[in-house]
Amino acid sequence: MVAKRIIPCLDVKNGQVVKGINFEGLKEVGDAVEMGVRYSREGADELVYLDISASREERGTFTELVEKIALGINIPFTVGGGISSLDDASRLLDAGADKVSVNSAAIARPELISEIAGKYGSQFCVCAIDAKFIDGVWRVTTHGGSRQSSRELFEWAREAQERGAGEILFTSMDHDGTKAGYACEQYAALAEMLSIPVIASGGAGSIAHIVDVLTDGRADAALAASIFHYNEISIPDLKNELRKANVNVR
Amino acid sequence: MIAIVDYDAGNIKSVMNALRRLDVEFELTADPERIKAASKVILPGVGNAAEAMKSLREKGLVELIKGLRKPVLGICVGMQIMCRRSEEGDAQCMGLFDCDVCRFSPEPGVKVPHMGWNGISNLESKLFKGLDEGSFVYFVHSYCPGLCTDTIATCRHGKTLFSAALKYENFYGTQFHPEKSGDVGEMILKNFVAL
Numbered sequence: 001m002v003a004k005r006i007i008p009c010l011d012v013k014n015g016q017v018v019k020g021i022n023f024e025g026l027k028e029v030g031d032a033v034e035m036g037v038r039y040s041r042e043g044a045d046e047l048v049y050l051d052i053s054a055s056r057e058e059r060g061t062f063t064e065l066v067e068k069i070a071l072g073i074n075i076p077f078t079v080g081g082g083i084s085s086l087d088d089a090s091r092l093l094d095a096g097a098d099k100v101s102v103n104s105a106a107i108a109r110p111e112l113i114s115e116i117a118g119k120y121g122s123q124f125c126v127c128a129i130d131a132k133f134i135d136g137v138w139r140v141t142t143h144g145g146s147r148q149s150s151r152e153l154f155e156w157a158r159e160a161q162e163r164g165a166g167e168i169l170f171t172s173m174d175h176d177g178t179k180a181g182y183a184c185e186q187y188a189a190l191a192e193m194l195s196i197p198v199i200a201s202g203g204a205g206s207i208a209h210i211v212d213v214l215t216d217g218r219a220d221a222a223l224a225a226s227i228f229h230y231n232e233i234s235i236p237d238l239k240n241e242l243r244k245a246n247v248n249v250r
Numbered sequence: 251m252i253a254i255v256d257y258d259a260g261n262i263k264s265v266m267n268a269l270r271r272l273d274v275e276f277e278l279t280a281d282p283e284r285i286k287a288a289s290k291v292i293l294p295g296v297g298n299a300a301e302a303m304k305s306l307r308e309k310g311l312v313e314l315i316k317g318l319r320k321p322v323l324g325i326c327v328g329m330q331i332m333c334r335r336s337e338e339g340d341a342q343c344m345g346l347f348d349c350d351v352c353r354f355s356p357e358p359g360v361k362v363p364h365m366g367w368n369g370i371s372n373l374e375s376k377l378f379k380g381l382d383e384g385s386f387v388y389f390v391h392s393y394c395p396g397l398c399t400d401t402i403a404t405c406r407h408g409k410t411l412f413s414a415a416l417k418y419e420n421f422y423g424t425q426f427h428p429e430k431s432g433d434v435g436e437m438i439l440k441n442f443v444a445l
């Protein structure tokens with residue numbers, strides 16, 4: 001049986017991992033490669049690196065960083081942030097990324113998913129979806145939650161799967177940064193509806209939250225950032241608690 | 251010196267990076283003389299078995315690899331093309347391992363590709379020296395080799411029990427990616443290097 005995965009997420013700007021709430025007041029928390037090596041040693045199953053640079057020059061720096069990450073760590077990693085063309089995906093594949101995640105650009109042009117999955121396979125293409133609950137609907141947002149799109153979470157997740165996405169990484173913008181737990185009901189609904197793995201993101205504040213989203217929430221993987229970056233919970237402790245809850249983990 | 255066979259088999263950078271991390275000397279080559287001169291050979295592979303066989307044939311390396319008497323390690327599709335045949339693209343393969351490669355049968359709730367960390371059991375080779383039964387390794391594949399007398403590790407995905415690793419004489423193959431399998435994967439690569 002495939003193990004449930006624990007995925008630390010590292011937001012990167014100028015080679016440094018940064019953390020802020022709602023993309024405001026960014027704080028540097030460490031070197032991107034060093035932190036990746038540390039997490040892989042502690043038992044992380046996979047890493048996600050998100051490029052949150054603003055400019056094109058910084059994007060070039062990020063590709064160089066991806067090469068260093070690929071050399072430094074011995075577990076799979078996904079890269080995302082600003083991927084808007086097949087060329088962007090190819091460049092990151094060449095740099096050594098195991099998967100890319102697409103977000104805003106796929107909302108603007110859904111064919112992007114078909115193109116990446118068609119060329120490199122579904123296992124290479126993760127569709128990241130940010131959504132918040134507005135007027136009774138889980139509305140997909142773009143650009144870090146700052147813009148509302150015309151899409152709804154469940155229909156967009158289904159389309160992404162049909163277009164060849166290999167995984168759905170859903171972040172509830174209502175839960176992100178709150179540390180009050182994941183949007184468990186939405187993950188369970190996505191798991192019921194989709195045949196591809198679902199990664200839960202947004203809201204982790206304790207070990208219990210992660211246990212909940214991997215059991216009741218039926219997610220295949222749990223992603224979190226600050227609770228790992230600030231050593232609020234350790235990955236070995238988390239894995240032990242998951243084993244006690246009969247969750248299959250590495 | 252380890253030769254990594256360069257035959258347009260998808261992303262082989264991760265294999266090169268893994269050997270760099272272990273400080274193992276290697277070269278990426280499709281030159282028959284260099285492959286013959288190497289102490290060991292790694293046949294990587296990502297993607298499609300039929301395409302991989304075609305590419306290997308075009309480079310004139312099929313008979314050369316089959317004739318090697320030094321340790322050879324096939325990884326993922328690199329291992330699949332060392333089997334008899336693959337259902338993927340109906341490919342006639344090298345026939346070193348005594349089994350065929352088939353697509354996972356559809357099963358409710360069982361996801362294909364089989365992607366992620368899974369445990370390997372019935373470990374029977376020096377390749378797994380120092381590893382515990384049930385050690386987790388990283389898989390990404392939709393086709394898998396069946397069980398046969400060459401099986402040296404098994405894995406279960408849904409109801410399917412398949413060969414996670416194979417060995418015939420000096421030929422070794424892993425369906426999983428040791429280069430992405432954390433410390434366990436590094437141990438397997440070190441064991442191969444030490445053969």
